[in-house]
Amino acid sequence: MADTGLSRNTNTAGPMEVRFRGGGFAPKSRRWVGVLVFVVLIALIQWGTESGWISALTLPKPTDVLATFGELWQSGLLFKHLQPSLTRLAVGAAIGASAGIAIGILIGLFSYVRAGLVPLVAAIFPIPKIALLPLFVIWFGIDEGSKYALIAFGTFTPTVVATYGAVDNVDRSLIRMGQSFGLSWLSIVRKIVLPGAMPGILSGLRISLAIAIILLVAAEMLGAEYGIGAYILEAGALYDLERLFAGVVILSLLGVIVSASIGMIERRVLGWRT
């Protein structure tokens, strides 16, 4: 038989170690790689702009961007721009996220609210909120009101969707347990549903807050003298690439900081997760 012949052959080859084939597919923490990618990329751009194969019109020199950033810091303009932007971001995102979490929980808990609001949320989710900016200016004024509204509106819808999804995903057997011990409705919501929905709500916030930063620039398109968004838009209009990139870097840093702080909250609040 062919089979036995084959096996006899391998037998004569002596013992062979079993080939390991279970590797991969298990993400590990490799922090320095991320930093390395940034460093290599920036070094490449620096070299390219200095040697001339990247023209000054395509990309600014990273060192020039850094210099611009230094000027911005020294002249005190940085905080003059940062302060109103952070206020807008904080107020807008706080309004949007808290309204979103509240509505999301109501949708998760009450069938009528769900039936009534889920289609509405689905209808306003895909609207590019920037398109509504002129409308918000009429409704809430050209001052801070329209900016808060734009950011709030933009963070609201993703937060709602994430929150009611999270409430839906709370382990039903835990709710049953609560009922079987005669816990009141409010206790079940407070002690079982809310903590159980927390992981989903926080990962929703990650997305919502990133959207809030995107919308910050849009919000400052109209009637803003100071603000990171205003600064970037002005630099863009003048084709001042150094300033444009300095502004963009600030936004990126803002995003990294927001994401890192949510990560910290997650580690604190969700330590119970396996």
Add this chain to the structure above:
Amino acid sequence: MDIRLESVSHHYGETEVLRDISLDIPAGQIVCLVGPSGCGKSTLLRFIGGLERPSSGRVLQLGEAPEGCLNPLTFVFQDFALLPWRSVCGNVSLVLEDHGIRGNRAKAIIEDVLTRTKLSDFADALPKQLSGGMKQRVAIARALAVNPAVMLMDEPLSALDSQTRELLMDDLVSLWNRQPFTAVYVTHNLAEAVRLGHTIVVLSRRPGKIREIVTIDTPIEDRRPGDPVCQRKHDLLWDLMREEARAADEELIDG
């Protein structure tokens, strides 16, 4: 407090799950419900605990729940149902908080039930740190904390490995010896039934009907694995169930 089932029947849509179940559960006894999978024994338990309503028939409580009983009908679930974000102590206190028991009174109760379930050293551990057997002991401690009149145990040992199961059965026996409690114990494991049950109710496959009620007179603290009386009862039950179990296994699951 006794429990009486009066001709309980139930349908899920077109599917008839339970047919005309009448049963008395006397105080101070452990009644085991056994039957092939899908015979509706867990559903029956949820009727007794008021988590679901039967299509027809009634579940009655006879007599008042004893003094100091916070939650007369108390479940112990197969999947433990512990809140993963609360410590062992917090999981027990959860069921006391709603009765306004806090502070020192709660502490005394929690200490007592954790001692009875041998968990005192783990009061601050989170569920993710515990083994399956420990988790179920926490769930039992939580059930004891509300001083139940009837414990409704839904396959409490089925998610555990067989050694842990043996240990927990011993724990249950000693708990019952210290203070006899009433329990309805759903299981598909006949060894558990003959070990813990004063009365064993055999249900037929769907639609579930009572096929046989077997009583075991040996006091549960005297039952040992391999005990001839228990072994005979075990074989008798298995004879009753064998064909049903095979037929149930070959049924298609619809919906």
